[in-house]
Amino acid sequence: MLYGLMAYFDSPEKLLEALKVLKAEGYRRLEALTPNPVEGIEEVLGGDGRIPWIAFFLGVLGVGLGLFLQIYTTLDYPHNAGGKPLLGWPAFIPVTFELTILTITVGIFLFLLYNNGLPLSWHPAVQAREYVRVLLDEYGVFVYATDPRFDLESTKTLLRELGAEVEEVRRD
């Protein structure tokens, strides 16, 4: 069974160019695989602007949790320490701060995994014989065979014209 085509490009510029052409040709089910972040990929594949906002709301949640924890426990077990006010809020700053950071850190990490679909046990592109190249120094595009525009010969020719080395990825 054919999973798709893996195309290897030797520079990020060629990758971006190829992605633009493929998008214009109407390909939808494809993935770019790169060894490091590529600048300018957002314009082609779309970026994710939600991360700062999610971090912000996690932060608000963390502040709330931190203050709630301290105010609730102080009221639940009132303890006069050196005549200080019961809810002496300046003393609550460090714990609130730490819990805010902790909430954002853990939350945003889990969000990253969830949004990237990780952990992932199996992926068709990884079945390519020379897949390791896109983790090393090459820039890959994986075109799924399920793409409506996919046609083994014409897609292969198109990718080659864009300057790629093409490999068919099949189940052994």
Add this chain to the structure above:
Amino acid sequence: MAHKEPHPDHDLIQGEWTEKTLVEKLLEPVEKPAPRPWRAVLAVGGALTLAWLYAIFVTFVKGLGAWGINQPVAWGFDIVHFVWWIGIGHAGTLISAILVLMRQNWRDSLNRVTEAMTLFAVLAAATYPLIHMGRPQLFYWVMPYPTHMALWPQYKSPLSWDVLAIMTYLTISTLFLYLGLIPDLALLRERSTGWRRKLYGWLSLGWTGNAVHWQRYRAVYVLLAGLATPVVISVHSVVSMDFAYGLVPGWHLTVFPPFFAAGAIYSGFAMALTLIIPLRRWYRLEGVITERHLDWMAKVTLASGLGVAYIYLLEIFIAWYAGEPAEWAQQIWRMTGPYAPYYWAMMLINVVLLQTLWFPRFRKNLTWLFLFSILANVGMWLERFVIVVISLSKDFLPGNAQLYYPTWVDWTLFLGTIGFFLFGLSLFIRLFPPIAVAEMVHLFHRLRKH
């Protein structure tokens, strides 16, 4: 193509490389047989770790009476070492986080090994308060949980802030280290076989290098760096408040938070130099950890060390200027009392010998730099000793003065954590690349191709 000026950081990677040869080089510590010194470090570290476990066992069986602590020196070696290790941990986060935010390219070849250093230093540090409790099985009492006694932790106490600060720090630095490792783990997964392939496969979580994933990954990485930066500063500031909230002469100073933070950066960078100089030589990493890297680390050590030295002098000034008799007596006791050699050794290292780093001749001399980095850690150990033990040994009442004599258990616990630190780090660099491969390849690409 028009002529381009070379990138200002072009010399951060020296020698003739391609992406492939660079990756081969960086993965050598993991993929090639280990060099002889690695085995020696692992063996010494392992032996000391066993001794450490034995000393912990003795502590649990005999109780804290096995230690040299007494009244009034109820905080002995354990707190000295707790603060010392936490401080050492800080350079890792500092190099990775603050330098990411400042877009300093020279961090790329240093961040992995220093983050691992942070992890093991913080773990070593965290064991001290745990065993100091005497009943470590009840450590969860510091956590907020609804007990049958309806008791809660006292959140107006810096000791309770400390618990949360350290735990947050441990969590964030572990996540930061792990996040940075994920792309490298995917590369290792594809290059290895057998149990290693399984291990890296699990740990890499199925990372494929998807470009969209990379965008999110980068955004989260920078965000975590931004969050880790204030945590570093806050953790040591909170640790310093454990002291500064007390009334003990020698502790009760508002300057403690910046004092501790500067000391942490100083000792952390010194420890990073202690680790990186041999690592660079044993694994022949001169092309990626260049003299320029070491020079900059020496400069950061100098800058933070000068902050520490300034506050030493300020402490004397404050004690004199405030005219508080107990405070002034404490200063005199430090300088002339039975602990005077410790105090003056600290001054010699952290104030006098530090000044050599002003001169390029000394900074470029790796033997001196290595020697000084060890001395700086001794100096910072002495500083913690001065703060904890000397301050406690003489407070307001003359009749309350008593000296502190550490026992063999105290010493074994200390040497044991050093062993654990070395043991953990040497295993780490055998399993995971000590230099962030994906980041170095990215840097290489930016420096050579753009």
